[in-house]
Amino acid sequence: MDRRSVLxxxxxxxxxxAAMFAVPRMAFAAYSDAIFKQKAGADALQNAYGANATTPSxxxxxxxxxxxxxxxxVPVSVETDMDAESIAILITENPSPMAITxxxxxxxxxxxxxxxxxxxxxxxxxxxxxxxxxxxxSKEVKVxxxxxxx
Amino acid sequence: MKKIISHVAFGLLGLSVxxxxxxxxxxxxAAFQKFYENRFPDTPVADFQxxxxxxxxxxxxxxxxxxxxxxxxxxxxxxxxxxxxTFANGKSLASCFGDDGAVRGQYPYWDRDRxxxxxxxxxxNECLEANGEKPLKYKKGAIADVGxxxxxxxxxxxxxxxxxxxxxxALAAYENGKEHFYTKRGQLNFACADCHMYTAGNMYRADTTxxxxxxxxxxxxxxxxxxxxxxxxxxxxxxxxNIRANPYKAQGEExxxxxxxxxxMSNDLEFNGPAARK
Amino acid sequence: MSSIxxxxxxxxxxxxxxxxxxxxxxxxxxxxxxGKKIPxxxxxxxxxxxxxKVVFTAAFNTSIxxxxxxxxxxxxxxxxSLTISxxxxxxxxxxxxxxxx
Numbered sequence: 332m333d334r335r336s337v338l339x340x341x342x343x344x345x346x347x348x349a350a351m352f353a354v355p356r357m358a359f360a361a362y363s364d365a366i367f368k369q370k371a372g373a374d375a376l377q378n379a380y381g382a383n384a385t386t387p388s389x390x391x392x393x394x395x396x397x398x399x400x401x402x403x404x405v406p407v408s409v410e411t412d413m414d415a416e417s418i419a420i421l422i423t424e425n426p427s428p429m430a431i432t433x434x435x436x437x438x439x440x441x442x443x444x445x446x447x448x449x450x451x452x453x454x455x456x457x458x459x460x461x462x463x464x465x466x467x468x469s470k471e472v473k474v475x476x477x478x479x480x481x
Numbered sequence: 482m483k484k485i486i487s488h489v490a491f492g493l494l495g496l497s498v499x500x501x502x503x504x505x506x507x508x509x510x511a512a513f514q515k516f517y518e519n520r521f522p523d524t525p526v527a528d529f530q531x532x533x534x535x536x537x538x539x540x541x542x543x544x545x546x547x548x549x550x551x552x553x554x555x556x557x558x559x560x561x562x563x564x565x566x567t568f569a570n571g572k573s574l575a576s577c578f579g580d581d582g583a584v585r586g587q588y589p590y591w592d593r594d595r596x597x598x599x600x601x602x603x604x605x606n607e608c609l610e611a612n613g614e615k616p617l618k619y620k621k622g623a624i625a626d627v628g629x630x631x632x633x634x635x636x637x638x639x640x641x642x643x644x645x646x647x648x649x650x651a652l653a654a655y656e657n658g659k660e661h662f663y664t665k666r667g668q669l670n671f672a673c674a675d676c677h678m679y680t681a682g683n684m685y686r687a688d689t690t691x692x693x694x695x696x697x698x699x700x701x702x703x704x705x706x707x708x709x710x711x712x713x714x715x716x717x718x719x720x721x722x723n724i725r726a727n728p729y730k731a732q733g734e735e736x737x738x739x740x741x742x743x744x745x746m747s748n749d750l751e752f753n754g755p756a757a758r759k
Numbered sequence: 760m761s762s763i764x765x766x767x768x769x770x771x772x773x774x775x776x777x778x779x780x781x782x783x784x785x786x787x788x789x790x791x792x793x794g795k796k797i798p799x800x801x802x803x804x805x806x807x808x809x810x811x812k813v814v815f816t817a818a819f820n821t822s823i824x825x826x827x828x829x830x831x832x833x834x835x836x837x838x839x840s841l842t843i844s845x846x847x848x849x850x851x852x853x854x855x856x857x858x859x860x
């Protein structure tokens with residue numbers, strides 16, 4: 332989303348909010364279809380971070396359930412002690428694997444917690460961008476349809 | 482299998498012994514609670530009010546994460562608005578139930594004059610109708626939002642259902658609810674007790690059944706499966722559909738009597754609604 | 760009333776933020792009662808600002824659950840202001856401000 336479009340929309344919104352979105356965001360990965368409607372996770376990473384080569388690291392702490400209570404609301408959290416600018420979460424079997432990117436200015440902890448939607452059993456991968464490199468941790472989250480609907 | 486048989490025997494034995502001694506609801510409840518304490522020895526008694534999360538550590542972790550900012554908080558806010566909204570006649574739900582609606586602990590109760598069990602949802606609609614307002618549907622929407630607000634403010638109140646000993650109709654309503662709980666029904670031929678008592682904690686197609694002890698404390702509930710708030714009677718109907726039995730009418734006599742029995746069985750636990758559940 | 764609920768607590772100089780944003784996050788795949796597809800409608804960008812500085816941003820799609828929940832933490836203190844805003848795919852925005860406890 333370029334500055335011009337943001338400012339056009341901002342006309343309908345309070346000055347404060349407009350100012351916030353008009354803040355130079357070159358350092359941050361804002362929403363774009365190229366990232367979030369991208370079928371290939373590697374391409375999504377490339378478009379988000381300018382790179383897609385990843386290295387597994389046990390410094391990436393990914394927390395997600397082994398078996399999701401409900402695929403519509405799966406708590407996922409990622410954090411790291413590394414000096415990190417951004418964290419992304421990829422859900423392999425989702426229509427567009429890149430679920431979220433979160434960016435941390437100086438002074439903000441490299442941590443994000445959210446709740447994800449998963450249609451079926453899938454690998455969930457946390458990507459940490461630190462020093463221009465991408466580090467990952469991954470686990471499988473099982474999604475089942477229980478018998479007790481109603 | 483052996484474990485189940487012995488628990489079934491214990492459950493039945495416990496209850497039939499109490500019948501032989503012409504004991505009543507109090508003895509039923511003691512036996513009921515003892516059954517679950519024996520079946521789940523690692524669960525502190527008070528924790529049963531957290532339903533399946535009192536017996537499943539992995540599920541409990543996810544529930545605790547959701548509790549960091551539970552979806553029912555939005556329902557509480559909506560409920561507060563509805564609760565304080567003035568009727569055409571100038572009154573509001575607060576006129577019936579007080580400023581904060583902290584009355585969850587008073588329901589369900591036996592109404593002597595009318596000879597029936599009164600639940601909180603029924604009382605809410607009776608307040609609306611008495612003031613010329615349209616009654617709410619009983620399973621979801623506004624009734625669940627208002628219930629969420631009132632239950633939230635009532636958190637911590639002890640479950641204390643009374644079965645007046647001097648009104649045999651109250652006991653009959655309790656016995657009706659109790660019979661429902663133990664009667665097999667539906668194409669799958671299950672009784673509530675089959676899944677929620679004798680095999681509570683077992684898996685049924687990737688769902689673990691919760692103990693019935695503590696079932697009635699946390700309503701209304703935001704159920705992930707519904708992605709919305711729902712009342713206890715919504716769940717009763719849902720359960721009946723699951724076992725392919727014809728559901729009864731929400732807030733009809735059958736479900737009110739069932740609620741009377743199930744809530745009485747949880748006496749001395751605390752109301753802890755609204756809650757988030759799978 | 761804002762769609763954003765914020766809980767922000769100062770824990771020894773690190774402000775713990777939890778927020779819930781009321782939004783259906785429609786995937787565009789659901790159908791309504793008449794069989795018509797409900798158009799996609801989701802929050803794309805979230806931004807948090809405290810004391811005039813951007814402290815957190817996120818971008819996401821409908822892989823995030825309905826009524827999106829985000830938790831993050833930044834260096835700050837009790838009494839500071841915190842504003843969280845979102846923008847969705849239709850260009851609609853919303854914002855809420857709170858004081859850090």
